[in-house]
Amino acid sequence: MSSYPRARIDLSALTHNLAQVRHHAPHSRIWAVVKANAYGHGMVRVAQALTAADGLAVARIDEALHLRTHGITLPILVLEGCADHEALAAALAARLTLGLHGAAQIERLAAQIHQASFPVAVWLKVDTGMHRLGVALSDVPALIERLRALAPKVQLEGLMTHLANADCPDDPRNAQQCQTLQQLAAAFGLPLNIGNSGGILALNAARTEWVRPGIMLYGGSPFDHCSAHELGLRPVMTLESRLIARHHFERGAAIGYGGTYRCPESMPVGVVAIGYGDGYPRHAPTGTPVLIHGQRVPLIGRVSMDMISVDLRLAPQAQPGDRVVLWGQGLPVEDIAALVGTINYELLCRLSPRVTLA
Ligand SMILES: Cc1ncc(COP(=O)(O)O)c(C=O)c1O
Known part of the structure; x- marks a missing residue:
């Protein structure tokens, strides 16, 4: 397993x-x-x-x-x-x-x-x-x-x-x-x-x-003005999880706690097994990217303890069980850190013990 x-x-x-x-x-x-x-x-x-x-x-x-x-x-x-x-x-x-x-x-x-x-x-x-x-x-x-x-x-x-x-x-x-x-x-x-x-x-x-x-x-950049890739560095950690559900919601459906995101149209929505209980930042806003099949798709609504929801309109073929990258190869941790107002150091350090190191 x-x-x-x-x-x-x-x-x-x-x-x-x-x-x-x-x-x-x-x-x-x-x-x-x-x-x-x-x-x-x-x-x-x-x-x-x-x-x-x-x-x-x-x-x-x-x-x-x-x-x-x-x-x-x-x-x-x-x-x-x-x-x-x-x-x-x-x-x-x-x-x-x-x-x-x-x-x-x-x-x-x-x-x-x-x-x-x-x-x-x-x-x-x-x-x-x-x-x-x-x-x-x-x-x-x-x-x-x-x-x-x-x-x-x-x-x-x-x-x-x-x-x-x-x-x-x-x-x-x-x-x-x-x-x-x-x-x-x-x-x-x-x-x-x-x-x-x-x-x-x-x-x-x-x-x-x-x-x-x-x-x-x-593989992290210490600078805001220069990416790790530009510095010739390679990410050591890739944080990944899986899609555990896929839904189709109608226009106006409110997603997650507080219903802060409403579907702008009838659309596919995925649920990914990662949350702030794993160390994923709770303040990651709607729009924070995750990678599915190499495609950036946006997180929508609030981050829960164990799950996030994502807009699957750009990855309509995605199915439960598919791999989702939260940061690492193909998605620099610096990009996520900038969106949540912190630094790569903090995101890397604060993964919780329930995240397996593989
Ligand atoms: C005393 C000291 N030296 C070296 C380092 C490594 O710094 P960096 O991760 O920016 O290379 C740190 C990191 O916090 C530190 O506290």
């Missing part, structure tokens, strides 16, 4: 996109970002396919431990580092690479470093303008000194920062952030780790010794 809805994961597209990262940043080493269940694509499976990456990056310690439990041996960078003693003990035992974004994390590491049976690799996260995580610029020299005093048990691998405006490559704040970190790194002789997808694709200064691509690995 094949279960629907399902997200088909194309691992050859994933390796193609990783090669695109190498193409744009040929001198960089790559932390492939697989947090949030690899942006909804299945973290373990994606990690197993990313053998050509230099390491994997996750947000949280639990994500890293999950990868280790499943036999992933690549270096794993925990971007947020450890929030308490227990997490740090687990991280040391699992040989994780730690992001450090504050003096408290550094002191905790100093206090527990005796638990480590090998040198612990760390990256100091610096706040160069994002004002989310990272140590203040004025604190950097003292913290570097503190970390260097913990050598050889602690190995400071370099400085990292996150760009707040990489989705707008022309924004001058990108260059400022890069320059700020470059100056610090030069002063202390340390490697840099800056570029996310937007930086890798469009900002030379962000193609540093290490980079951290996320969305581009999954």
Whole structure:
């Protein structure tokens, strides 16, 4: 029995996109970002396919431990580092690479470093303008000194920062952030780790010794002004379901909750097994396309928990059982995201567990 809805994961597209990262940043080493269940694509499976990456990056310690439990041996960078003693003990035992974004994390590491049976690799996260995580610029020299005093048990691998405006490559704040970190790194002789997808694709200064691509690995564009296809990326996820009913309604028939859509004429209407309970966006408006037999047909009326209705006038041959694509190959997730006022990242990440990854 094949279960629907399902997200088909194309691992050859994933390796193609990783090669695109190498193409744009040929001198960089790559932390492939697989947090949030690899942006909804299945973290373990994606990690197993990313053998050509230099390491994997996750947000949280639990994500890293999950990868280790499943036999992933690549270096794993925990971007947020450890929030308490227990997490740090687990991280040391699992040989994780730690992001450090504050003096408290550094002191905790100093206090527990005796638990480590090998040198612990760390990256100091610096706040160069994002004002989310990272140590203040004025604190950097003292913290570097503190970390260097913990050598050889602690190995400071370099400085990292996150760009707040990489989705707008022309924004001058990108260059400022890069320059700020470059100056610090030069002063202390340390490697840099800056570029996310937007930086890798469009900002030379962000193609540093290490980079951290996320969305581009999954075939998503980080930009509004440029499609994933134009960037040479291939979608890894295709979200698909099936038509489970077909009706013929007369002019004026009201479709679904609230009857917000009325049939303008006598017409075929299909029902597709996907809804907000699966992570399909409830705010997708009438007109949002789905693909049936390669033809874009519009969603009509409100999205329910388990179903949507579609106007079948452009696919009159469609029958119950037929495959319906919600996004992915042939229908960029960016198109759907723009219609519902969100970004591709969110749509990919928020599929619910009842969507099978196939
Ligand atoms: C710290 C950090 N680095 C890298 C990334 C990857 O960014 P992108 O998916 O835009 O490539 C993220 C994503 O949110 C992040 O938070």
